[in-house]
Amino acid sequence: MYELVRGPLALAAFFIFLFGLLFQTVRFYRLTKPVRSSPAYKPQPRSDGTRHSLPSVQRRAWKQRTVLGMEPGMVVVTAVFHAGLILTPLTLLSHSLLIQQSWGVRLPAFPESLSDLMTLLVIGLGCYLLYRRVVLDRARSITGPMDIVLLAVVLAPFLTGFLAYHQWLSYRPMIIAHILSGELMLVCIPFTRLAHVLFFFLTRLGVGSEFSFVRGSRDWR
Amino acid sequence: MLGKGERAVVPSIKELLDENAPKIRFMLQLCVRCAMCAESCFLYRMKDRDPLYMPSHKMLNSVGTLYRRKGRASPGDLEKIREIVWHRCVLCMRCYCPLGVDIPGIIALGRSLCRTQDLYRHYDGSDLKP
Numbered sequence: 001m002y003e004l005v006r007g008p009l010a011l012a013a014f015f016i017f018l019f020g021l022l023f024q025t026v027r028f029y030r031l032t033k034p035v036r037s038s039p040a041y042k043p044q045p046r047s048d049g050t051r052h053s054l055p056s057v058q059r060r061a062w063k064q065r066t067v068l069g070m071e072p073g074m075v076v077v078t079a080v081f082h083a084g085l086i087l088t089p090l091t092l093l094s095h096s097l098l099i100q101q102s103w104g105v106r107l108p109a110f111p112e113s114l115s116d117l118m119t120l121l122v123i124g125l126g127c128y129l130l131y132r133r134v135v136l137d138r139a140r141s142i143t144g145p146m147d148i149v150l151l152a153v154v155l156a157p158f159l160t161g162f163l164a165y166h167q168w169l170s171y172r173p174m175i176i177a178h179i180l181s182g183e184l185m186l187v188c189i190p191f192t193r194l195a196h197v198l199f200f201f202l203t204r205l206g207v208g209s210e211f212s213f214v215r216g217s218r219d220w221r
Numbered sequence: 222m223l224g225k226g227e228r229a230v231v232p233s234i235k236e237l238l239d240e241n242a243p244k245i246r247f248m249l250q251l252c253v254r255c256a257m258c259a260e261s262c263f264l265y266r267m268k269d270r271d272p273l274y275m276p277s278h279k280m281l282n283s284v285g286t287l288y289r290r291k292g293r294a295s296p297g298d299l300e301k302i303r304e305i306v307w308h309r310c311v312l313c314m315r316c317y318c319p320l321g322v323d324i325p326g327i328i329a330l331g332r333s334l335c336r337t338q339d340l341y342r343h344y345d346g347s348d349l350k351p
Contacts, residue, residue, distance in 0.1 A: 031247055067319050070260040078255075139256040141272035142281055147254050193253050196320055203251065203321030220244065220323050 002172070005179045013183035020190025021198050028202045032218040035208060074132075081125040085154065086197075088118045089182075094165075112165075119162050126155045146193070153188050156181035228293045233337035235292030238284075241330055244323075245288045252277055252322050261317045264309060276316040276324045279305050283331040299338055306331035307342035308349070 068075050089095055096109040110118075130151055133143045160178035163169055188194055206218045238245065258276040259265050265274035272278055283305045287294060294302075306328055314325045335341065342348065 027243075027247065031244055067257050067261075067317060071257055074257060133254075136256065138259045138270070138272040138275050138278075139254070141275070142254045142256060142278050144254070193250055195250060196253050199251050200320055207321055220326055 001176055002179075005176055005183070009183055010179065013186040017186040017189060020187075021195075024190050024195050024198055025202065028199065028206070029218075031221055032207060033221050034217055035219045077125055077128060081122060081129065084118050084122040084125070088115060088122060088158070091115065092161075116162070116165070119158050122158050123155060123162065126151060126158070150188070150192055150194055153181070153185050154194065157185055226295050226297055228290065228295045228298065230292050231294055231299075231338065232292075234287060234294065234334050237330075237334055237337060238288055238292050242288070245284060245327065245330070248280070248322050248327055249285055249288065251320050252281065252318070253320060254281075255319065258316055258318050258322075258324065261315060262310075263313070263315065264311070274309050276310075276318070277322070279310050280322070280324050280327045280331075284327050284334065287331075287334060299335070299340060302331060303335050303340040303342075303348075306335060307340075 091108065091110040092115050093109040093112055096107045100106045109115075130148070133139045133147060133151075157178055160174055160181055164171060164174040164178050167174075185194075189197060208217065208219060254277065256272075256275060256277065259270070259272070262274055262276050265271065265276075268274050283302045286298070287302065290298075310328050312325055312328060312332075316324050318324060
């Protein structure tokens, strides 16, 4: 069983993950079109528009214009959660050793105690996101069963990995559950709402809008 | 004539939904239901932060509902959707989505869907329930 999930199943999951992301990128490009900027366009220095306004008005305008200004706590929570979600598996010593075994490439890894802490942080913040979904009226009003299932799919590899590492329960079934849940997450990413791992960068960097990070060179068709 | 609660495929709505299906599907997948768009809607903030006025709620419960039901709607459903896209949103385009969902684009499509059924806003308020 271990050989199966560690070998062919893992390879299949990685292939589905990568080709799925490629498919989603193509899909995004087909839904958007390049925008030609007008030759008359000149970026205005920011100070020009606000030179005559009061500093307090400026501050309030900035706060009300961005997610960071309106919900700073949630922005910090999601930023740390998502950074942990991506960084922890990529910098884990055990994963680095597995990659070295398979492909002979040694990736840098964080100390195990730090990875352990990051895992706990991801699980803790994930639980907070679940709590927020249940308690906050506006979040609950649009939450469906799939949102809870996807959160569980994402947290399962972290929870099983943590339990397997500390060997609080029997190791063998736990590590198999860990690998299987990781593979399930990889397969789910491109084809569910988890695809925002890719879409976030494509839309916020690619599509120009008043609120995007950069000017963007594309627009929705 | 359908009863208020009976659902049937509305051909012109189905046609417009099919035409825009790739974009609707993409936006419904892109929205992760985080509710972080709420505060960007001035109507939401004005109406005591009622979730019904949250941009994502309006998108999911108008075009989202019609798309999920493949264009099947009862007169009662269409009336609810008309109220969402004409009364709960003024298409000021100030809503922001952390993931870049084109919420105004989808609400505008919701209005186009309503137009096929002659469902508009009555600006004298006569279409609002007392």
